[in-house]
């Protein structure tokens with residue numbers, strides 16, 4: 001058990017617990033963009049940064065990764081923390097002017113416009129990495145990666161080629177906080193990340209419901225017969 | 237068979253004996269700089285001619301590592317630091333070989349090959365007399381340029397691997413105590429106390445531990461670590477074995493960037509020969525201690541020098557830093573306790589063990605002990621690598637070793653600490669160079685880059701240059717660094733292009749503050765430094781750019797106009813001849829005029845006019 005303070009209020013937590021979780025439990029609001037309850041975080045967006053004092057030492061940490069410690073004083077709304085949040089949101093808004101998620105969050109923190117030249121080539125991707133983690137840890141295929149560095153960094157498939165392992169499940173698109181990932185289901189085909197998948201047709205309702213490759217993947221993993229998987233959720 | 241102390245002594249005696257058979261020893265620098273200016277050709281040619289003349293058994297020609305005078309290479313040293321020749325074979329190899337033979341045969345000194353600074357002033361015979369050398373205190377570089385880095389026996393003959401022998405008779409705890417008491421701090425930029433790091437790694441839980449040497453050296457233009465790795469690889473290896481023993485690690489890694497092929501080769505050779513002499517491997521000196529080293533070649537990204545990115549790169553993952561809330565001394569490479577030090581830090585260790593911690597602690601300032609290698613470049617008369625005691629002042633480095641500003645122009649600033657360091661103005665020239673003083677002023681010692689600037693350097697443009705580098709080198713993992721630094725560049729670039737707005741300075745300061753507080757790794761955290769330090773010390777120059785649309789240094793093209801003052805122009809025609817676009821008109825002894833519609837604002841006329849007739853507006 002460790003004891004420390006958040007915004008002046010004494011709190012207790014298990015040793016090794018992550019600060020963000022404790023803060024949320026105690027009712028302190030900290031915005032996040034790259035953290036996911038199940039998948040954790042790599043500390044990419046930095047929106048969750050808070051101020052920590054220990055003795056005379058002052059530091060700023062990503063609360064989504066920081067294991068709590070005895071005797072620290074945490075401030076989630078200090079002047080510097082607010083400056084950091086506003087700055088990050090303005091920077092993300094300049095990068096993704098078309099993202100409603102970012103627009104809404106930014107306006108909550110008083111950022112309505114940007115002082116920079118707006119990007120036109122980044123889409124809505126804020127490089128939070130959640131899609132990559134979902135694909136790797138939930139789906140288990142690792143079809144996505146980041147490539148490039150600095151401003152050129154982007155999420156893509158290896159070598160920007162249609163991925164051999166992608167099963168077209170769309171988990172990445174579901175998890176993406178900004179809706180950057182585009183799935184097109186048309187005429188019995190799904191297109192995602194430059195790869196085209198044939199969709200399975202439910203033998204009962206005749207509806208296209210999931211990529212055949214995905215069903216085969218599930219069948220292989222779970223041992224459930226393809227016949228059974230071809231039947232859509234509604235008709236089961 | 238394990239090596240013994242007696243064998244080390246036998247090797248030394250044998251080596252010294254073999255050397256005494258030669259009447260002359262010629263050392264040709266074969267560091268990267270000198271090789272690229274033709275050192276290998278000089279080496280081959282000299283050997284060939286000596287063989288032809290039947291002198292090859294009397295005169296020994298050998299290769300050494302870098303002296304730190306790479307710009308003036310190929311460097312050739314005759315005898316025991318007796319004569320130093322520069323640029324040998326650069327203009328005419330046959331003439332210079334003949335000259336060398338004259339010196340060898342008749343002891344005749346050839347004036348035109350003697351060392352001379354950038355300002356073409358006085359020439360010097362012995363490296364000991366060259367002011368650039370005389371002010372140095374060479375410990376880490378003491379054998380650079382003296383020994384053949386590919387010959388382990390020469391290293392041994394100079395006392396090499398004796399520190400290892402001594403250390404293996406000590407308790408690991410005692411070694412750590414010595415390193416702590418020596419006051420050694422990391423040379424890779426952070427200045428973290430080395431002994432403290434070793435101790436944390438020693439006490440960390442885990443049966444497997446690693447020690448790693450950081451030879452990434454990503455700073456643009458820096459070559460301190462390269463010279464060390466190329467010039468004296470065994471000193472790094474010896475330091476690592478001692479560290480491994482003290483920490484409780486049996487495996488070391490040296491991370492070198494792939495763009496340093498010579499360093500990689502010399503290190504590979506050094507490791508192989510250390511293995512074959514039983515200095516790496518099982519049961520070293522019969523102590524029961526095993527240790528080996530692997531080389532890892534990095535892709536050469538600047539960020540890969542950062543500890544966590546470096547480790548993930550060794551593990552085969554992408555070179556992205558990660559949060560260090562759990563330290564790498566506890567969970568580093570493959571989650572095992574890992575001790576990372578810069579190659580120069582490692583190379584200090586054998587000296588501390590050999591000469592004692594109190595000797596090391598007697599050099600430097602109270603909180604920064606020992607020496608530091610710098611690469612001194614820019615507008616000074618003498619440029620190159622220098623090793624100086626900590627606490628030396630900036631003025632001593634720039635004016636005594638560096639010989640002052642070229643063409644005796646006015647000093648403006650010195651940039652230290654690499655791309656994320658800062659610029660200090662004249663008022664701080666008396667500042668001692670150590671870890672804490674420079675940091676307090678908003679710059680840092682970093683890994684040892686030092687760029688001297690004069691009145692013709694625009695500080696806003698300097699900030700822009702470093703920002704550009706950092707924008708490209710940001711790994712892009714975290715938002716403030718990836719997005720923020722490029723926006724700082726956007727603003728500074730605008731200012732340089734004459735589109736600065738009121739409020740830009742404050743905006744920059746605010747953005748810089750947020751970036752440095754919230755970035756994930758040291759790159760982002762220190763990326764605003766070049767802007768912050770130039771704003772701090774050269775605010776007026778920013779204001780002139782923004783409000784008056786003027787660049788007093790005459791660098792930012794959108795803000796300047798060159799013209800010739802009729803009363804000062806003598807009509808010497810020099811500017812007209814040198815102008816690359818030939819836009820200066822005028823006859824001999826007549827006032828010259830610049831056609832501003834054609835002028836590309838390169839500033840050549842300004843720089844070449846001997847009568848100060850060209851002005852910048």
Ligand SMILES: Cc1cc2nc3c(=O)[nH]c(=O)nc-3n(C[C@H](O)[C@H](O)[C@H](O)COP(=O)(O)O)c2cc1C
Pocket residue numbers: 421422423424425426427428450451452453454455538539540541542543544576577578579581582683757758759
């Ligand atoms: C962006 C960045 C680049 C770095 N590059 C290097 C480098 O090239 N060489 C180096 O030794 N340390 C570099 N460092 C510092 C290392 O992270 C680490 O602190 C150092 O290697 C530790 O060794 P030391 O204690 O002996 O200095 C860098 C740090 C950062 C943040």
Ligand code: SF4
Pocket residue numbers: 124125126127128129130131132155172175176177178179180181
């Ligand atoms: S595509 Fe979406 S989930 Fe993936 S990194 Fe970009 S914003 Fe995050």
Ligand code: SF4
Pocket residue numbers: 539556557709710711712713714715717718755756757758759760761
């Ligand atoms: S600070 Fe820059 S270099 Fe470091 S993790 Fe963030 S983006 Fe990468």
Ligand code: FES
Pocket residue numbers: 031032033034035041042043044045046047048049062063064065
């Ligand atoms: S939520 Fe913590 S860094 Fe993104």
Ligand code: FES
Pocket residue numbers: 265266267268269270271301302303304305306307309310311
């Ligand atoms: S390489 Fe020869 S002096 Fe540096």
